[in-house]
Amino acid sequence: MQKIKMDKSIFNDFYWLNKPEEYYFENALVIETEPETDFWQRTHYGFRNDNGHALLTDLEGDFSFAAKFKFEPQNKYDQCGIMLRLDSENWIKISTEYENQEISRLGSVVTNYGYSDWATEDISSEINAVWYRISKRGKDFLIENSFDGRKWLQMRIAHLHQDFEEIKIGVYACSPREDSFKAIIEEMIIDENHWEQE
Incomplete structure (x- = not known):
C-alpha cells in the first residue's frame, strides 16, 4: 500500500491536466x-467538455486507487472525485455532484469512444465527506464509495473498450456553472x- 503525501512532493509522481x-x-x-x-462527452446534452482540473499519475497492471474528499459546493453540478483516464474520449469519473441544499x-460517469453515461443515487447534501475507490482488473473496473473509509459500498462495475497498457488515475474537481468551490483531498492511496x- 502506498499512501501519497499530500504536500508538494506529490508532483514527483503526479501531474496536472488543466492546472x-x-x-x-x-x-x-x-x-x-x-x-x-467539466468532464463530459456528447450524450444527452450534446456538448463536449474536457477542461476540468485533474491531478494524475500513470499506472500499469491491476490496482486499487482510493481517495478521501471533503467539499464545500456552491452551485449546481459542483463536483470532485476520482478520475481514471485514457484520453478525452475514454475515461471514468466518480464523485458527488451537488444539486441543491437538500439533494446531491x-x-x-463512464465514457467510451466519446459517449458518456451517468449512473446516480440521491444522497443528502448535508454529506460533505466521502471516500471513493476504483479497482482495476484488466479492462474492467469496480467502483465503490465509503463514508468512513472502512465499509465499502459497490456503485457499479464498468468496462473501458479502448485497448491500453498504461492508464492515468488520480483526483479531479470542476464547476460547470459560473462560479467556483473548494475541493479538499485529504488522502490518496494506491x-x-x-x-x-469470484
Missing part, C-alpha cells in the same frame, strides 16, 4: 475550481487490487 489557477496544501490538497469547467447525486476474484 487550476488556485491550489495549495494544508495537510491536504485544496483545489479552488475555475468556473465553467452520488454517481459515476494499493494492490481489492476486487476479490
